Amino acid sequence: MRATLAGGNTDVRVLMTHPMETAQQTKGAPYFIQNITVKVNGKPVIEGEISQAISRNPVFSFRLKGGAKGDKIEVSWLDNKGETNKTETAVA
Amino acid sequence: MMRAITCGAVLALAAAPALAQSQFEKYQRMTAEGSPVELFELVGEDLWKKPQGPNNVSLEKCDLGKGPGVLRGAYAALPRYFKDADRVMDLETRLLHCMTTVQGRSPEEATKRLFGNADKPSEMEYLSAYVAAQSQGMKLAPGSTHPKEKESYELGKALFFHRAGAWDFSCASCHGEEDKRIRMSELPVLSTPKAARPVMATWPAYRVSNSQFKTMQWRINDCYRQMRMPEPVFGSEATVAMNMYLTTTAKGETYRGPGTKR
Amino acid sequence: MLAALVVGGLLKPVMALAAWNKEAFAAKSPGDALNSLGASSTEPSKGIVIDAPQIAENGAVVPIEISSSIPNTTAIAVVIEKNPFPLAARFDFKDGALPFVKLNAKMGETSDVRVVATAGGKHYVATREIKVTIGGCGG
């Protein structure tokens, strides 16, 4: 994940490792991330729900209002098998 | 080709070719911006530093041409002649050499899984991503002075135009004429610096069409598959020579990979 | 409420995340998906910008960048009309986030992409066609 100050805001780019398999690919048992949460210094600012139509190894970019060097950005995700993962970084 | 056909869809494309091309460029740019290529670099770094094999040492003892463990600019100076092996090597060939010599791994074990898949990339793919990234901003300058380097270049050039196989193809069958495409994909004339430069400056690369990180050895291997030829042996002189010819044709270009491809 | 449950240890933090609109994501038509999101009536808006290539060389990865300049935009939904399950994603933007997202989506075929932005309880819409073609063997 990268979080950088740009034009007074914070640009966040996050990579997730996940196969994001559709029902077609798996013949009925899709396997994909369903929920994404972006937090700044512990406070949730974006809640996302996504489907199997998001590409494998998802990459998302978000934009946060303002921000300062050192702010702690955390992105966590949860897939439809209940597995979770998260990544953290400080704004550069 | 087949994969693209099975996963590609169709197409009420009334767009003029010029528009189509500018939109493909936009597609390339936007997919590159959203590429997970960094993930591969990060795992590659871990593997580079991980002690492995009977000798339980990491590849940090591996000399890629700039001295043991020196990565900055190493990829941009490959392929080149290595005295210890008395042959020309490209990145993957050299990594394999280090796995067997430095780490003491058996050739069978080290070559067991050279090409990965979307679910499980190979060690070689991760390592290539990491090592190549350490040459960003450096000019491509493959070896060109040792007689074996010259010989490798000449062999690669001859291979490029060599017609064989069930369908009589040479590399030039597809990459020999300006402004041609296969389906909607533009074909670079790789014997010209103009076309070879941007291509060689961005391999190895992440392929969005199958979500896989691909090495140059794979690229050459898969071209020969589609040329209806038998399979080139990984790291063989023929494959290194092809890489040497293409990289030499692209020499002077600033390396900006690992790239992201369609 | 949920926070209280988490603090009280009744739910693991993971479960607190797990709101996922099954009905909307299982819908097989764009209309049904938007109904399930409570966005059956929408009004076209130029305040929604969808940036994407007009032609994608590969349907497995289609980059789409979306932003809304409609004041107080709190949510964005992305609907790929011709996909078997059209709703691809939706995002709630709370205080501290701008209504902006860039993502890579799969598209089975050439299709309109419909983006619905929610602001002040109303729903606004913009669409853009993305053509999906077949590429060659190389790269």
Place this chain on the structure above:
Amino acid sequence: MNRTLLWMFGLAGIAAFALPAFGEPNAREVTEVLKRDFKARGQATMDRVVQDGLQRICTETHDKPPAEVAKALEADQMKTIQYPSGSLMGDWKRAEKMAQSGRGAMWSDKPGVAAGGSCYNCHQISPQETSYGTIGPSLLGFGKKRGNGPDMQRYVYGKIYNAKAYSACSQMPRLGYSGTLTDEQIKDFTALLLDPASPVNQ
């Protein structure tokens, strides 16, 4: 194929053509490298690295053999074309589907499974398929422009069977001669180009 003839031209060719820069290995030396550095896999067996005379001459002349050599090669290739008895026009509907497929003759293809024609990789054919390649000429309106009489049918069938009979160093594979396509498939492709009902001719 008349190998003697080809070898003779090949040998004469090497001496006569302005050829390789110092150090570049010749076709025979490259073949030795391929024998050493390639290995058989699936249906892609090692006999494929051995060039026939045509491949060798095309390699050594960078696909531009002198006119008289080209003529002799073409005449030689013409003898390989085997026309089936009866009509040469098959079913264009089957052909349209096969024209889309790039499968066949690769080590990754199951032996025995029918190959596609890879046609759209290089040619524009039916107007509704807009993802087409441009290595070969557009075939849109082919039959409409040229008619579909017996001579034209023989030409199209022959061209697909062995493109080198008409242009010695053509980049088009010898789809019948190499055993990639069956007679039935080639007849279907002939109909795709020539049948008045085919989308190609609308």
